[in-house]
Amino acid sequence: MQWFKKSLIRRIGTIVIGFIFVAFAVYGIISIQMLSDFFEANSKEALSQDAQQIATEIDKFIEKNVVIVEQMKTNQDYQAITEGLNTREEKRQHPLFNVITQELQAIKASDPNISLAYLGITKSNDLISSTPEFDPKPDYDLNKRLWYIETLKSRGVTVTSPYIDIVTEKMVVSITTPILKNNNVIGAMGIDLQVADISKLMDAYKVGNNGYTLLINKDGSIFYHPDDRQVSAVDQTDPYAYLEPYMTQITSGNSGVIEYSLANNAKYIAYVPTQSSNWIVATVIPRSEVLAPLNQFIFSLFFISLALLFLIALFIKRMTRLISEPIVTISDSVETFSQEDQEINLPDDLYSREDEIGILSRGLKMMSHRITQYIEEVQTNNDALNEEINKRRVVQSQLEMILELLSGTDEGIFILNDDFFCIYHNAAFSRIIGIPGAEIPALNLSENNILIDQPLIDSLQMNPVWSGEIEYAQNSAETLFLFLRISKVQNGGADYYIGNITNLTAHKQIEKDIYYLKYFDHLTKLNNKVFLDESGVELISGDTDNASSHALILINIDNFRIINEAKGFDFGNKVLIALANRLKNLISDQDVLARLGNDEFGILKAHVSSNEDLYEYILDLSKELERQIAINDEELIIDVSIGISLYPSDANHYAKLLKTAASALNNVKANKGRRFEFYDKEINSLSIQKYEMQNKLRNALSNQEFILHYQPQVDMATNQIIGLEALIRWNSPNGMVPPGSFIPIAEESNLIIPLGEWVLENACEFGNKLAARGYQTPIAVNLSMLQFKAPYIGELIQSILTRTKLPPELLELEITEGILMDNEDECESILSEFHGMGIQVSIDDFGTGYSSLSYLKKFAVDKIKIDRSFIKGIPHYDNGTIAKVIIELAGNFNLQVIAEGVETPEQIDFLLKNNCHIAQGFYYAKPLGEDELMAFMEKSKRDNG
Numbered sequence: 040m041q042w043f044k045k046s047l048i049r050r051i052g053t054i055v056i057g058f059i060f061v062a063f064a065v066y067g068i069i070s071i072q073m074l075s076d077f078f079e080a081n082s083k084e085a086l087s088q089d090a091q092q093i094a095t096e097i098d099k100f101i102e103k104n105v106v107i108v109e110q111m112k113t114n115q116d117y118q119a120i121t122e123g124l125n126t127r128e129e130k131r132q133h134p135l136f137n138v139i140t141q142e143l144q145a146i147k148a149s150d151p152n153i154s155l156a157y158l159g160i161t162k163s164n165d166l167i168s169s170t171p172e173f174d175p176k177p178d179y180d181l182n183k184r185l186w187y188i189e190t191l192k193s194r195g196v197t198v199t200s201p202y203i204d205i206v207t208e209k210m211v212v213s214i215t216t217p218i219l220k221n222n223n224v225i226g227a228m229g230i231d232l233q234v235a236d237i238s239k240l241m242d243a244y245k246v247g248n249n250g251y252t253l254l255i256n257k258d259g260s261i262f263y264h265p266d267d268r269q270v271s272a273v274d275q276t277d278p279y280a281y282l283e284p285y286m287t288q289i290t291s292g293n294s295g296v297i298e299y300s301l302a303n304n305a306k307y308i309a310y311v312p313t314q315s316s317n318w319i320v321a322t323v324i325p326r327s328e329v330l331a332p333l334n335q336f337i338f339s340l341f342f343i344s345l346a347l348l349f350l351i352a353l354f355i356k357r358m359t360r361l362i363s364e365p366i367v368t369i370s371d372s373v374e375t376f377s378q379e380d381q382e383i384n385l386p387d388d389l390y391s392r393e394d395e396i397g398i399l400s401r402g403l404k405m406m407s408h409r410i411t412q413y414i415e416e417v418q419t420n421n422d423a424l425n426e427e428i429n430k431r432r433v434v435q436s437q438l439e440m441i442l443e444l445l446s447g448t449d450e451g452i453f454i455l456n457d458d459f460f461c462i463y464h465n466a467a468f469s470r471i472i473g474i475p476g477a478e479i480p481a482l483n484l485s486e487n488n489i490l491i492d493q494p495l496i497d498s499l500q501m502n503p504v505w506s507g508e509i510e511y512a513q514n515s516a517e518t519l520f521l522f523l524r525i526s527k528v529q530n531g532g533a534d535y536y537i538g539n540i541t542n543l544t545a546h547k548q549i550e551k552d553i554y555y556l557k558y559f560d561h562l563t564k565l566n567n568k569v570f571l572d573e574s575g576v577e578l579i580s581g582d583t584d585n586a587s588s589h590a591l592i593l594i595n596i597d598n599f600r601i602i603n604e605a606k607g608f609d610f611g612n613k614v615l616i617a618l619a620n621r622l623k624n625l626i627s628d629q630d631v632l633a634r635l636g637n638d639e640f641g642i643l644k645a646h647v648s649s650n651e652d653l654y655e656y657i658l659d660l661s662k663e664l665e666r667q668i669a670i671n672d673e674e675l676i677i678d679v680s681i682g683i684s685l686y687p688s689d690a691n692h693y694a695k696l697l698k699t700a701a702s703a704l705n706n707v708k709a710n711k712g713r714r715f716e717f718y719d720k721e722i723n724s725l726s727i728q729k730y731e732m733q734n735k736l737r738n739a740l741s742n743q744e745f746i747l748h749y750q751p752q753v754d755m756a757t758n759q760i761i762g763l764e765a766l767i768r769w770n771s772p773n774g775m776v777p778p779g780s781f782i783p784i785a786e787e788s789n790l791i792i793p794l795g796e797w798v799l800e801n802a803c804e805f806g807n808k809l810a811a812r813g814y815q816t817p818i819a820v821n822l823s824m825l826q827f828k829a830p831y832i833g834e835l836i837q838s839i840l841t842r843t844k845l846p847p848e849l850l851e852l853e854i855t856e857g858i859l860m861d862n863e864d865e866c867e868s869i870l871s872e873f874h875g876m877g878i879q880v881s882i883d884d885f886g887t888g889y890s891s892l893s894y895l896k897k898f899a900v901d902k903i904k905i906d907r908s909f910i911k912g913i914p915h916y917d918n919g920t921i922a923k924v925i926i927e928l929a930g931n932f933n934l935q936v937i938a939e940g941v942e943t944p945e946q947i948d949f950l951l952k953n954n955c956h957i958a959q960g961f962y963y964a965k966p967l968g969e970d971e972l973m974a975f976m977e978k979s980k981r982d983n984g
Contacts, residue, residue, distance in 0.1 A: 847877035907940025
């Protein structure tokens with residue numbers, strides 16, 4: 040043990056040997072694992088490639104013969120004799136029998152791998168083959184033959200499982216195809232390939248030195264295996280039993296590699312399914328063959344390690360003599376010097392050495408001499424140092440007193456170094472920023488965005504003092520408002536930052552409360568009149584060139600005093616809150632909404648794009664405010680009056696804008712029949728026109744001023760009328776009004792509901808008249824969005840059909856694409872209800888809205904109508920691309936197509952060439968009254984026989 044302790048070289052050498060041993064062990068383990076993974080990965084990849092190559096060769100072999108079977112399908116003789124033979128006795132007398140047997144013999148002779156070509160006949164339960172003298176036994180049943188059963192299942196070209204052929208009495212696989220008539224199997228034909236030929240093909244492939252290849256059927260049975268691995272007659276064991284646990288994975292239809300591990304019988308198994316048959320190619324290689332190079336590497340590594348350790352031991356022994364013994368001598372001398380305070384003396388041979396030992400020896404002698412001198416100097420300096428320490432103690436006492444005074448202030452005081460770490464802070468600073476004092480010195484305030492940010496640092500570089508208000512998020516939960524003052528100073532050539540912070544949050548909250556009291560209404564939480572007035576003045580004063588248009592909308596609740604008197608002030612307040620909440624949802628982000636007084640509200644609408652848009656907005660606003668409001672489980676309708684004024688057309692400053700809006704509001708309240716009025720007479724006139732039009736529409740319906748015209752839908756190939764579209768016309772006292780002028784207003788005012796019901800009933804009555812005269816012609820009626828979404832639409836249509844006695848198949852309902860965009864599930868339910876009633880549905884103006892394949896797949900529709908805009912330019916200004924796409928799309932979904940707006944013979948030629956057969960347009964007839972239509976239909980009937 041002393042031998043070990045006395046020599047540093049020996050200890051270092053022992054450690055080095057141990058380190059090298061461990062390093063070699065770690066290196067060996069890692070290398071062995073990496074090489075093992077490398078050999079395994081490469082082996083698996085190579086094994087998969089072998090399996091894939093063999094599968095490809097088998098596919099080529101099979102596909103070559105599949106081509107022969109595909110060519111047999113084109114021979115009409117096989118079809119003819121299969122249809123003609125009813126019994127086996129007729130076979131040899133049939134005129135095609137000899138021809139077919141010769142053809143089958145030619146097919147067999149065309150390839151040496153084909154052992155038999157044949158034709159199975161279902162009706163006669165017989166077989167014709169390339170061996171013409173062969174006849175099946177009396178008990179032969181075609182339906183029990185494996186090849187015929189698999190052909191029936193696939194109904195296409197099939198590669199069968201192996202079986203014993205009754206003609207050649209050899210193990211074969213068949214490539215067959217059914218003979219179909221009217222989609223029924225009346226027979227089958229195919230060729231046989233001997234399994235022995237496939238085995239020869241497989242024998243040509245070699246997998247490594249000890250690997251082998253297997254062919255496996257889809258049922259898991261082994262179709263091919265090398266001869267020398269067949270079942271032993273001695274032990275009767277299955278050499279391929281190891282495949283059983285993996286057979287489900289192998290026959291799954293996917294490719295992959297399996298590692299089978301069991302003692303010395305570990306194997307890698309790659310499997311690849313063939314594309315042309317139900318076989319799987321499996322290549323197998325022993326794991327021992329894969330890892331043979333690794334074992335050789337381990338053996339070499341062991342002997343190299345032993346040789347290296349022996350050389351290191353020799354090296355350590357030599358270094359001990361050269362270094363260790365002189366160092367022991369030097370160590371003894373140093374130990375003696377440390378105990379006796381005398382100079383170090385060593386043997387002369389050590390001083391004369393030129394290597395590191397000599398340099399160390401000479402240096403130690405000089406060092407011991409100088410240490411003696413330094414001890415004397417230190418004694419002298421200690422007296423001066425004690426005097427300086429006493430002075431600093433006085434300064435420290437004064438500094439501690441100052442810091443104690445600073446810690447009691449409410450202002451946060453801090454000092455930062457040049458890296459923005461806090462070298463001093465008082466208790467108030469820690470309290471304000473919300474960070475424990477012990478954690479602050481470790482934080483870089485700039486990087487953590489605590490009070491200090493980059494713009495502040497840049498400002499201090501130009502001006503050494505900065506002060507101002509800042510916002511500080513305390514622990515991301517509360518925002519504080521602080522006053523910060525910070526100065527940049529220099530001391531000893533380094534930069535420091537001295538600052539203080541004051542918490543202004545309480546003062547800010549007081550300012551916020553004052554702002555709320557000044558600009559907000561306490562009851563509704565809306566802005567008040569002061570805020571609206573200041574916003575209006577600011578908006579208009581900023582628009583010096585009158586470039587923008589702004590509107591002031593005043594809203595007053597009618598008879599609000601009566602609500603308060605009847606229900607009480609608490610109920611009245613709830614009405615005001617409910618109306619305020621509804622108004623919040625009716626303004627944009629740019630608008631200002633305020634409560635101006637007890638029952639009056641105002642909307643300052645900035646940047647109005649046009650008078651028409653403003654009018655539409657007021658219409659929508661009026662409708663929304665007319666909806667019922669629920670207060671205390673009570674439904675009530677609040678009547679409001681609305682006055683509107685515009686800048687700059689009605690006023691050039693805000694005070695006048697408010698005055699003109701109030702004037703318009705007063706006019707509304709004086710005119711009890713209206714809900715809103717514009718100060719601008721031109722816009723007001725537009726409002727009056729629409730209001731009067733709504734009243735006229737109501738009177739027109741009761742006065743029976745509406746009539747229906749019908750436009751024929753014609754089969755362009757036969758010129759026969761196959762349908763009609765009902766179109767409403769308004770015969771007012773002042774003349775005919777076009778639908779485009781009154782239909783939008785009817786939809787806005789909900790008059791479209793009774794008007795649509797009138798159209799449905801009159802169209803169905805006329806359809807019944809036509810049916811009574813022998814015309815079974817469907818009539819198409821357009822449904823509006825409001826009609827379609829009405830909860831009773833199905834019941835309404837059923838009651839009309841019952842009253843008018845019109846068969847449902849003679850009614851067709853037209854809807855637009857926009858209707859289908861709103862609530863797809865509801866639309867799907869309604870359309871299914873129509874189809875359940877026997878009514879056809881078509882999509883009108885297809886292609887102009889939100890056309891989507893998903894609608895045609897999801898919704899139960901029967902027809903689509905190509906909009907006239909896609910027809911009118913054909914063929915001179917439009918090549919009809921969109922029309923072609925729509926027609927092809929409809930054909931793919933088995934939908935009828937009707938082209939609207941057909942006016943020329945060229946358009947008819949184009950449509951017929953592109954498989955569109957139904958047209959509607961002026962080329963055939965304009966919309967006609969009932970009498971005109973009857974005459975037109977009679978003439979069409981005579982002209983078309």
